[in-house]
Amino acid sequence: MFGKQHITLGEFIIANQDSFQYSSGELSRLLNGLRLAAKVVNHEVNKAGLVDILGEAGDTNIQGEDQQKLDVLANEKFIQTLKNREIVCGIASEEEDDFISINSLDDNHQNKYVVLIDPLDGSSNIDVNVSVGTIFSIYRRVTPVGAPVELKDFLQPGKNQIAAGYIIYGTSTMLVYTTGDGVNGFTLNPALGTFYLSHPNMQFPETGKIYSVNEGNYTHFPQGVKNYIKYCQQEEGDRPYTSRYIGSLVSDFHRNMIKGGIYMYPKSSMASNGKLRLLYECNPMAFLAEQANGKASDGYKRIMDIQPEELHERVPFFCGSKKMVEKAEEFMAQ
Numbered sequence: 585m586f587g588k589q590h591i592t593l594g595e596f597i598i599a600n601q602d603s604f605q606y607s608s609g610e611l612s613r614l615l616n617g618l619r620l621a622a623k624v625v626n627h628e629v630n631k632a633g634l635v636d637i638l639g640e641a642g643d644t645n646i647q648g649e650d651q652q653k654l655d656v657l658a659n660e661k662f663i664q665t666l667k668n669r670e671i672v673c674g675i676a677s678e679e680e681d682d683f684i685s686i687n688s689l690d691d692n693h694q695n696k697y698v699v700l701i702d703p704l705d706g707s708s709n710i711d712v713n714v715s716v717g718t719i720f721s722i723y724r725r726v727t728p729v730g731a732p733v734e735l736k737d738f739l740q741p742g743k744n745q746i747a748a749g750y751i752i753y754g755t756s757t758m759l760v761y762t763t764g765d766g767v768n769g770f771t772l773n774p775a776l777g778t779f780y781l782s783h784p785n786m787q788f789p790e791t792g793k794i795y796s797v798n799e800g801n802y803t804h805f806p807q808g809v810k811n812y813i814k815y816c817q818q819e820e821g822d823r824p825y826t827s828r829y830i831g832s833l834v835s836d837f838h839r840n841m842i843k844g845g846i847y848m849y850p851k852s853s854m855a856s857n858g859k860l861r862l863l864y865e866c867n868p869m870a871f872l873a874e875q876a877n878g879k880a881s882d883g884y885k886r887i888m889d890i891q892p893e894e895l896h897e898r899v900p901f902f903c904g905s906k907k908m909v910e911k912a913e914e915f916m917a918q
Protein backbone atom coordinates (compact mmCIF):
# COMPACT_ATOMS: atom_id res chain seq x y z
CA MET A 585 0.00 0.00 0.00
CA PHE A 586 1.16 3.56 -0.61
CA GLY A 587 1.72 5.37 2.69
CA LYS A 588 0.56 8.94 2.99
CA GLN A 589 2.62 11.10 0.63
CA HIS A 590 5.46 12.75 2.58
CA ILE A 591 5.54 16.53 2.33
CA THR A 592 8.60 17.83 0.45
CA LEU A 593 11.15 20.19 2.01
CA GLY A 594 10.05 22.96 -0.33
CA GLU A 595 6.39 22.55 0.69
CA PHE A 596 7.39 22.39 4.37
CA ILE A 597 9.42 25.63 4.14
CA ILE A 598 6.49 27.45 2.56
CA ALA A 599 3.93 25.93 4.95
CA ASN A 600 5.97 27.05 7.97
CA GLN A 601 7.09 30.41 6.59
CA ASP A 602 4.17 32.29 8.10
CA SER A 603 4.69 30.81 11.57
CA PHE A 604 8.24 32.19 11.50
CA GLN A 605 8.21 35.60 13.16
CA TYR A 606 10.67 37.13 10.69
CA SER A 607 8.95 35.56 7.70
CA SER A 608 9.53 37.73 4.69
CA GLY A 609 10.26 34.96 2.26
CA GLU A 610 13.97 35.71 2.58
CA LEU A 611 14.61 32.84 4.99
CA SER A 612 12.66 30.51 2.71
CA ARG A 613 14.82 31.54 -0.22
CA LEU A 614 17.91 31.03 1.92
CA LEU A 615 16.84 27.55 3.02
CA ASN A 616 16.02 26.68 -0.58
CA GLY A 617 19.48 27.85 -1.58
CA LEU A 618 21.03 25.52 0.98
CA ARG A 619 18.77 22.73 -0.29
CA LEU A 620 20.11 23.16 -3.81
CA ALA A 621 23.76 23.29 -2.71
CA ALA A 622 23.20 20.17 -0.60
CA LYS A 623 22.08 18.23 -3.68
CA VAL A 624 25.09 19.42 -5.69
CA VAL A 625 27.57 18.48 -2.94
CA ASN A 626 25.77 15.18 -2.35
CA HIS A 627 26.26 14.33 -6.01
CA GLU A 628 30.00 15.02 -5.73
CA VAL A 629 30.40 13.18 -2.40
CA ASN A 630 28.64 10.11 -3.73
CA LYS A 631 30.91 9.79 -6.74
CA ALA A 632 34.10 10.90 -4.97
CA GLY A 633 35.82 7.56 -5.54
CA LEU A 634 35.26 7.75 -9.29
CA VAL A 635 36.77 11.10 -10.14
CA ASP A 636 39.91 12.82 -9.08
CA ILE A 637 38.48 14.64 -6.07
CA LEU A 638 39.63 12.25 -3.40
CA GLY A 639 42.67 12.97 -1.33
CA GLU A 640 44.26 16.20 -0.34
CA ALA A 641 44.02 19.45 -2.20
CA GLY A 642 47.65 20.05 -1.33
CA ASP A 643 46.70 23.09 0.72
CA THR A 644 45.94 23.73 4.39
CA ASN A 645 43.09 25.80 5.84
CA ILE A 646 43.31 28.39 8.62
CA GLN A 647 42.91 25.54 11.08
CA GLY A 648 46.20 24.17 9.77
CA GLU A 649 44.32 21.10 8.52
CA ASP A 650 45.12 19.53 5.16
CA GLN A 651 42.28 20.56 2.88
CA GLN A 652 40.64 17.67 1.10
CA LYS A 653 39.63 18.34 -2.51
CA LEU A 654 35.99 17.81 -1.52
CA ASP A 655 36.39 20.34 1.32
CA VAL A 656 37.37 22.94 -1.25
CA LEU A 657 34.68 21.89 -3.69
CA ALA A 658 31.90 21.89 -1.06
CA ASN A 659 33.08 25.27 0.21
CA GLU A 660 32.95 26.74 -3.30
CA LYS A 661 29.52 25.24 -4.05
CA PHE A 662 27.83 26.60 -0.93
CA ILE A 663 29.42 30.04 -1.24
CA GLN A 664 28.60 30.29 -4.95
CA THR A 665 24.97 29.20 -4.47
CA LEU A 666 24.41 31.71 -1.67
CA LYS A 667 26.15 34.47 -3.66
CA ASN A 668 24.30 33.78 -6.92
CA ARG A 669 20.93 33.92 -5.26
CA GLU A 670 21.79 37.13 -3.43
CA ILE A 671 19.94 35.99 -0.34
CA VAL A 672 22.56 36.77 2.30
CA CYS A 673 24.69 39.84 3.04
CA GLY A 674 27.63 37.84 4.37
CA ILE A 675 29.13 34.36 4.70
CA ALA A 676 31.76 32.94 7.06
CA SER A 677 33.18 29.50 6.33
CA GLU A 678 35.36 27.24 8.43
CA GLU A 679 37.45 26.86 5.26
CA GLU A 680 37.96 30.62 4.79
CA ASP A 681 40.36 32.78 6.80
CA ASP A 682 37.96 35.73 6.95
CA PHE A 683 34.25 36.40 6.38
CA ILE A 684 32.91 37.28 2.92
CA SER A 685 30.73 40.36 2.38
CA ILE A 686 28.19 39.81 -0.37
CA ASN A 687 27.92 43.08 -2.23
CA SER A 688 24.61 42.58 -3.97
CA LEU A 689 24.85 44.58 -7.16
CA ASP A 690 21.32 45.90 -7.34
CA ASP A 691 20.08 46.19 -3.80
CA ASN A 692 23.39 46.96 -2.06
CA HIS A 693 23.31 44.77 1.01
CA GLN A 694 19.55 44.92 1.58
CA ASN A 695 19.60 41.26 2.68
CA LYS A 696 19.51 40.79 6.44
CA TYR A 697 20.89 37.31 7.06
CA VAL A 698 24.43 36.03 7.46
CA VAL A 699 25.34 32.33 7.14
CA LEU A 700 28.20 30.52 8.89
CA ILE A 701 29.09 27.16 7.43
CA ASP A 702 31.30 24.15 7.88
CA PRO A 703 31.00 22.96 4.29
CA LEU A 704 32.26 19.43 4.82
CA ASP A 705 32.76 18.33 8.41
CA GLY A 706 34.65 15.10 8.98
CA SER A 707 36.08 15.24 5.47
CA SER A 708 39.13 13.16 6.43
CA ASN A 709 36.61 10.28 6.42
CA ILE A 710 35.81 10.65 2.72
CA ASP A 711 38.69 8.53 1.45
CA VAL A 712 37.52 5.66 3.66
CA ASN A 713 33.87 5.99 2.66
CA VAL A 714 32.61 7.06 6.07
CA SER A 715 29.71 9.53 6.22
CA VAL A 716 30.45 13.26 6.41
CA GLY A 717 28.29 16.34 6.80
CA THR A 718 27.69 20.03 6.15
CA ILE A 719 26.75 22.26 9.11
CA PHE A 720 25.08 25.69 8.74
CA SER A 721 24.07 28.47 11.09
CA ILE A 722 21.98 31.56 10.25
CA TYR A 723 21.79 34.92 12.08
CA ARG A 724 20.17 38.29 11.38
CA ARG A 725 22.88 40.91 10.85
CA VAL A 726 23.33 43.34 13.76
CA THR A 727 24.86 46.18 11.70
CA PRO A 728 22.55 48.44 9.66
CA VAL A 729 21.05 46.96 6.49
CA GLY A 730 22.48 48.61 3.40
CA ALA A 731 26.14 48.66 4.47
CA PRO A 732 28.77 45.92 4.11
CA VAL A 733 28.70 43.38 6.94
CA GLU A 734 31.22 43.64 9.75
CA LEU A 735 32.94 41.10 12.00
CA LYS A 736 30.39 41.72 14.78
CA ASP A 737 27.65 40.36 12.50
CA PHE A 738 29.37 36.96 12.80
CA LEU A 739 30.55 37.11 16.43
CA GLN A 740 27.07 36.68 17.89
CA PRO A 741 26.25 34.27 20.74
CA GLY A 742 24.54 31.08 19.56
CA LYS A 743 21.28 32.06 21.27
CA ASN A 744 20.86 34.69 18.50
CA GLN A 745 20.63 32.07 15.78
CA ILE A 746 17.40 32.17 13.78
CA ALA A 747 18.06 28.83 12.05
CA ALA A 748 20.63 26.01 12.02
CA GLY A 749 20.98 22.58 10.53
CA TYR A 750 23.11 19.95 8.88
CA ILE A 751 23.19 17.75 5.82
CA ILE A 752 24.45 14.23 6.50
CA TYR A 753 25.86 12.39 3.48
CA GLY A 754 25.39 8.90 4.90
CA THR A 755 23.69 5.69 3.84
CA SER A 756 21.02 8.13 2.83
CA THR A 757 21.36 11.89 2.51
CA MET A 758 19.33 13.89 5.01
CA LEU A 759 18.83 17.58 5.71
CA VAL A 760 17.97 18.24 9.37
CA TYR A 761 17.20 21.80 10.52
CA THR A 762 15.41 24.08 12.96
CA THR A 763 14.10 27.65 12.81
CA GLY A 764 13.41 27.62 16.54
CA ASP A 765 10.22 25.60 16.40
CA GLY A 766 11.53 22.04 16.79
CA VAL A 767 13.78 19.91 14.59
CA ASN A 768 12.66 18.19 11.38
CA GLY A 769 14.56 15.71 9.19
CA PHE A 770 14.20 15.35 5.42
CA THR A 771 15.53 12.44 3.37
CA LEU A 772 16.68 12.89 -0.20
CA ASN A 773 15.11 10.65 -2.81
CA PRO A 774 18.09 10.60 -5.20
CA ALA A 775 15.96 9.34 -8.08
CA LEU A 776 13.83 12.48 -7.90
CA GLY A 777 16.33 14.91 -6.38
CA THR A 778 13.69 15.81 -3.80
CA PHE A 779 13.93 15.91 0.00
CA TYR A 780 10.88 14.44 1.80
CA LEU A 781 9.91 14.89 5.47
CA SER A 782 10.93 11.54 6.97
CA HIS A 783 11.68 12.49 10.61
CA PRO A 784 9.17 15.06 11.92
CA ASN A 785 9.79 16.64 15.35
CA MET A 786 13.11 14.87 16.14
CA GLN A 787 13.83 14.66 19.87
CA PHE A 788 16.76 13.44 21.97
CA PRO A 789 15.62 10.72 24.39
CA GLU A 790 15.94 12.15 27.94
CA THR A 791 18.84 9.74 28.52
CA GLY A 792 20.68 7.08 26.56
CA LYS A 793 23.34 4.37 26.62
CA ILE A 794 25.82 5.62 24.02
CA TYR A 795 28.84 7.83 24.65
CA SER A 796 30.94 9.26 21.82
CA VAL A 797 34.49 10.49 22.52
CA ASN A 798 37.94 9.87 21.07
CA GLU A 799 39.23 7.62 23.87
CA GLY A 800 42.67 7.72 22.28
CA ASN A 801 43.03 11.07 24.03
CA TYR A 802 42.04 9.61 27.44
CA THR A 803 45.31 10.23 29.23
CA HIS A 804 45.21 13.91 28.18
CA PHE A 805 41.64 14.60 29.36
CA PRO A 806 40.75 16.59 32.51
CA GLN A 807 40.11 14.33 35.53
CA GLY A 808 36.35 15.05 35.39
CA VAL A 809 36.16 13.63 31.87
CA LYS A 810 38.21 10.58 32.84
CA ASN A 811 35.87 9.98 35.79
CA TYR A 812 32.77 10.31 33.59
CA ILE A 813 34.18 7.84 31.02
CA LYS A 814 34.88 5.35 33.84
CA TYR A 815 31.30 5.94 35.08
CA CYS A 816 30.00 5.02 31.58
CA GLN A 817 32.07 1.83 31.65
CA GLN A 818 31.07 0.72 35.18
CA GLU A 819 28.87 -2.37 35.69
CA GLU A 820 25.94 -0.76 37.49
CA GLY A 821 22.26 -0.15 36.70
CA ASP A 822 21.87 0.47 32.96
CA ARG A 823 25.65 0.65 32.53
CA PRO A 824 28.13 -0.10 30.99
CA TYR A 825 27.14 2.13 28.08
CA THR A 826 28.24 1.49 24.49
CA SER A 827 31.11 3.49 23.00
CA ARG A 828 30.37 4.71 19.46
CA TYR A 829 32.66 7.27 17.77
CA ILE A 830 32.53 7.72 14.01
CA GLY A 831 34.94 10.66 13.81
CA SER A 832 32.25 12.72 12.08
CA LEU A 833 30.36 15.05 14.42
CA VAL A 834 27.24 15.17 12.26
CA SER A 835 27.01 11.35 12.15
CA ASP A 836 27.62 10.88 15.89
CA PHE A 837 25.16 13.66 16.72
CA HIS A 838 22.50 12.29 14.36
CA ARG A 839 22.73 8.73 15.75
CA ASN A 840 22.67 10.02 19.35
CA MET A 841 19.62 12.21 18.66
CA ILE A 842 17.71 9.19 17.36
CA LYS A 843 18.94 6.59 19.90
CA GLY A 844 19.95 8.70 22.89
CA GLY A 845 23.56 9.46 23.76
CA ILE A 846 26.25 12.03 24.49
CA TYR A 847 29.01 13.38 22.23
CA MET A 848 32.10 14.87 23.88
CA TYR A 849 35.07 16.72 22.50
CA PRO A 850 36.72 17.92 25.75
CA LYS A 851 39.74 20.12 26.13
CA SER A 852 42.95 18.22 26.72
CA SER A 853 46.61 18.84 27.50
CA MET A 854 47.09 18.85 23.71
CA ALA A 855 44.18 21.16 22.87
CA SER A 856 43.45 23.69 25.61
CA ASN A 857 40.01 24.54 24.19
CA GLY A 858 39.24 21.24 22.49
CA LYS A 859 39.04 20.96 18.71
CA LEU A 860 35.53 21.93 17.62
CA ARG A 861 34.82 25.46 16.37
CA LEU A 862 32.26 27.44 18.35
CA LEU A 863 30.77 29.28 15.38
CA TYR A 864 30.74 26.60 12.69
CA GLU A 865 30.10 23.39 14.67
CA CYS A 866 29.14 23.91 18.32
CA ASN A 867 26.56 26.71 18.05
CA PRO A 868 24.48 25.18 15.23
CA MET A 869 24.58 21.71 16.83
CA ALA A 870 23.73 23.26 20.21
CA PHE A 871 20.68 25.04 18.73
CA LEU A 872 19.50 21.75 17.22
CA ALA A 873 20.18 19.89 20.49
CA GLU A 874 18.15 22.33 22.60
CA GLN A 875 15.33 22.39 20.05
CA ALA A 876 15.30 18.56 20.26
CA ASN A 877 15.00 18.53 24.07
CA GLY A 878 18.74 17.89 24.47
CA LYS A 879 21.55 19.97 25.97
CA ALA A 880 24.90 21.43 24.88
CA SER A 881 27.59 22.86 27.15
CA ASP A 882 31.33 23.35 27.36
CA GLY A 883 31.27 21.14 30.46
CA TYR A 884 30.30 24.07 32.68
CA LYS A 885 28.07 26.57 30.86
CA ARG A 886 25.55 26.67 28.00
CA ILE A 887 27.26 26.77 24.61
CA MET A 888 24.75 29.25 23.18
CA ASP A 889 25.47 31.81 25.93
CA ILE A 890 29.17 32.07 25.01
CA GLN A 891 30.11 35.45 23.51
CA PRO A 892 32.52 34.65 20.64
CA GLU A 893 35.76 36.65 20.54
CA GLU A 894 37.05 35.54 17.13
CA LEU A 895 35.79 33.68 14.04
CA HIS A 896 37.67 30.42 14.50
CA GLU A 897 37.71 30.01 18.25
CA ARG A 898 37.37 26.53 19.67
CA VAL A 899 35.45 25.37 22.75
CA PRO A 900 35.12 22.07 24.62
CA PHE A 901 31.82 20.44 23.58
CA PHE A 902 29.42 18.14 25.50
CA CYS A 903 26.16 17.59 23.63
CA GLY A 904 23.24 15.17 23.59
CA SER A 905 20.62 13.65 25.90
CA LYS A 906 19.94 16.11 28.69
CA LYS A 907 20.47 13.76 31.64
CA MET A 908 23.74 12.45 30.17
CA VAL A 909 25.16 15.95 29.64
CA GLU A 910 24.08 16.89 33.20
CA LYS A 911 25.83 13.79 34.60
CA ALA A 912 29.01 14.68 32.71
CA GLU A 913 28.78 18.25 34.07
CA GLU A 914 28.51 16.81 37.60
CA PHE A 915 31.84 15.04 37.09
CA MET A 916 33.37 18.18 35.58
CA ALA A 917 32.28 20.19 38.63
CA GLN A 918 34.01 17.81 41.10
Ligand code: P6P
Pocket residue numbers: 705706707708798831832833834859860
Ligand atom coordinates in the same frame (compact mmCIF):
# COMPACT_ATOMS: atom_id res chain seq x y z
P1 P6P B 1 39.38 13.53 16.26
C1 P6P B 1 36.05 16.27 12.14
O1 P6P B 1 37.33 16.78 11.83
C2 P6P B 1 35.67 16.82 13.50
O2 P6P B 1 35.62 18.22 13.45
C3 P6P B 1 34.33 16.23 13.95
O3 P6P B 1 33.46 16.02 12.89
C4 P6P B 1 34.76 14.92 14.61
O4 P6P B 1 33.85 14.51 15.61
C5 P6P B 1 36.10 15.30 15.23
O5 P6P B 1 36.63 16.39 14.47
C6 P6P B 1 37.08 14.14 15.17
O6 P6P B 1 38.29 14.59 15.76
O7 P6P B 1 40.45 14.36 16.91
O8 P6P B 1 38.69 12.61 17.25
O9 P6P B 1 39.83 12.80 15.02
